Amino acid sequence: MSNLRVLDLSIIALYLLAMIAVGVYFARKNVNPEQYSSASGSIPGWAIGLSIYATFLSSNTFLGVPGKAFGTNWNAFVFSLSMPLAAWVAARYFVPFYRSTGEISAYTHLEHRFGSWARTYAVVCFLLTQLARIGSIFFGIALTLQALTGFSMEMIMLCTGICIIVYTVLGGIEAVIWTEVVQGVIKTFGALLILYLIIENMPGGLPNVVAIGQQHDKFSLGGFLPDFTQSTFWVVLLYGFFINLNNFGVDQNYVQRYHTAASAKQAAKSIWLCVWLYLPASLLFFVIGSALFAYYQVHPELIEAVKLKVAAEKLPLTATAAQISQAAAQLLPSDYGDKVMPHFMVTKIPSGFVGLIVSAILSAAMSTISSGMNASATVFTADIYERYFKPNLNMRQTMRMLHLGTVVVGLLGMGTGIAMIGVKSVLDVWWELSGIFAAGMLGLFLLGVISRQTGNHEALTATIIGVLVILWMTFSGKLPEELASFRNPLHKSMIIVVGTLTIFLVGLLLTKWRGAKAVPPEPTLAAAEQVH
Template sequence: MKSLPFIDLVIVLAYLAGMVGVGIYFSRKNTTADQFTKASGRIPGWAIGISIYATFLSSNTFLGVPGKAFGSNWNSFVFSLSMPLAAWVATRFFIPFYRNTGAVSAYTHLEHRFGAWARTYAVVCFLLTQLARMGSIFFGIALSLQALTGYEMSTIMIVVGICIVLYTVMGGMEAVIWTEVVQGVIKTVGALVILYLVIAGMDGGVSRIMDIGSAENKFSLGTFAPDFTQSSFWVVLLYGFFMNLNNFGMDQNYVQRYHTTTSVKEAAGSVWLCVYLYLPVSLMFFFLGSCLYAYYQSNPELLETIKMQVATERLPTGSQEAIRGLAATLVPADYGDKVMPHFMVTKVPVGLLGLIIAAIMSAAMSTISSGMNASATVFSVDIYQKYIKSDLSQKESLRLLYIATTVFGLLGMLTGIAMIGVKSVLDVWWMLSGIFAGGMLGLFLLGIISRQTRNAEALTATLIGIVVIIWMTFSGQLPGEYAYLRNPLHQNMIMVIGTLTIFLIGMLLTRLKRKRIAEREVILDNK
């Protein structure tokens, strides 16, 4: 660990000040709740597309993806390959639906279809998903900056969190979008700089990296066998499709942006722009992880330093002998998230380091700020105005949004602090999002596709789906004598099975109900 050089510290502070300055600038426009949540529908589609791209390109991508590629292979890239299909479904069906309804909340429709319980359930799932997302991103940025500055991870989260809260609360959705446009550019340039430095520092360049990666099977997309018990190609593809469909189709972060454009065409174009940008850039991050693997395999003395660091963190009171013994047992998956921060500390020159830190911070700030704004909007529309007070004045609505945005930012920060010590930030995020989002997406698809499904069938299907999700999530902790009751599928299948369970059972119950009604009508006609 080391103190940040003065010039890099100046760059980082200038970046933070700039973000807060954007919030101050746009704060003058926030005179209504509509302006705060939808920017009054005046944002161009290209800016929305870059902002959605910036939200996808979080610190989980910036740090977690290279760490994942370093520790295993390109299996997780299949998640990105599923994006075009999910985007097609969203632009074909969901975006026109939202624009026609005009509701700023993605979950108002569920109450119209199934009752207040459906809306409340989806809102709770969304808010829990947002806390998991924001927490994992806070954790990811603190993990990196701790290696660069030596400060405690909790301290880093608090400082960054305060800056995010300030510009998000002051500037509203318009500040969020335009700062994300800037952040999307900064984080992409930062990743390109790191990739260049890794390749330039590697003897043999790209050809040597390809040789090492091929020999170690680092470019594999996973087994193509129909195996759903491990992270196969098909497991990640299915998970990616359902998760991206949840993102594009019913995540408030994205639905809220659709209302900031001037037309359905602009909103759909913003989604496709995000896909066109994210696919090649996510591939670049996986390649960066493979480059780092080859680099450290070629420099084993640097690798030993990382292993000792990880072992020391796991055994803070252990003897040197015990720490060395643990370090010798570590595999790449155990320290993948530490590799890029270590490379930045030791190999990135002064001046560029500040730019890259700003890129990492922007990767975190863009996703957290949009999550805060969306969470505050959902809380205001779907909880406070629904159950507490519906007739809010413009001043009261704005005050509520300011308070809710601040509270959700602080809760996300506390969630990140609680995650300190986890093994892989990307794995944690995937697991938590799959748990919370599975039931929500299944219910939403049921409401959109099956027009005959009513409250009773939807509620029954949702309750069964929740039981299935809980079983799949926690059955692995059952003792040995109940091993036959454990979930045999990979954890990423929780999202898939949970969604399909609610949707298919709802469809089945609807069909059975229609059949009973038809039989009853036949009997009455015969009488």
């Protein structure tokens, strides 16, 4: 049974139709692959910056961050604090590099440096990362809309996915960027509206939110001791730096946008605009999570329905009401954090405003999914299909493959989202998967750009060792108790840090070793005398 009123449904329907209309409008301009993938370098820097900001501000942020703050604290905010340093590296080094190559794909350079295997490996890592990202975002939006509409999560993913596929296929990167500009504004306004409504309903207002948050240590950024086995301040800071370096420097989603700018200066400015917008915006979502925690501490009876539902999902269908109630009493806030904001929207936000906020959440999902689909289709066409199956595609064939790739990635992303149904925290799942897939890609890229002496054999050996380390760190926790000493002792967020450094440092060491072997030995005194 739908919890949405006619006004809310009308607002949501109008928003979805508007997005499709944008795709139809820009479809007239997409007459060649360059326009479809890079908008022929005609997008102003401020629009690209808003577009990158909207991509960062996905439904993982809109739903996962408040859920994380509700269930734990502000430890995950340290991720945002790492962005300026990564942005500086990207603006100073990566943007000029990509603009100078002229290649639309971020991974063509790796083939020039190390061979076709390196390009293919990076592409596979990128595509897996995109499936994880798109799937987690589909899951997040379905989680919210299920609470509001009563429809199954599978049906919600299918309906929203079709709308996103249609406007992305029709509009290309230009439609993606300009809709993301609008979506960035909508989702920021929606977050501010949610916070206002929470504080408005909160007895004692904001001071009481702060008092309850301090009482329960909700504003902690994590421990500052050098402990890498837990999610401390330093673990999240390192994770955030490496992931953001991967985003700004290697991820096709962002690299493709650098080519849509009129100049390298405009592209660099877009990165900084994204950072200065995202920092306060992400803080806003942590405040929302803490405010929701305080609100339900004051009104614990209002969250009881959510706890009972989560407890029932964990128990067999034959569980009695008493067993469900007992299990609900034992739940921690982290067990149901992702479901709190949708519950608040259902029960406390007035008609009309729900439609606006759902539109904001939809925009958060659509912006990231559409850009991921467009970038994935571009990479698949340029780096896989044209490279291995059919070189020298004509314009019509390239456009057909771009459209087909967009559709396929969208459908696979929906399937990934369906597979995620039942996970505890969408933000945790996304962080773990992105760290695993991005580690090898970033390490190989840094090795290729920084060490000009590293050759194919050193890079391949380093990548194999790095992948083995990543696999061990990921799966060693499942080893039986008798092999517990072989388990990864570090926190899972350290996978991208260790994996990236392993590939990079092993590559440097092998290069140095090869160089040492190649240097001829110093002539001895006897040999010198024989020459004379």
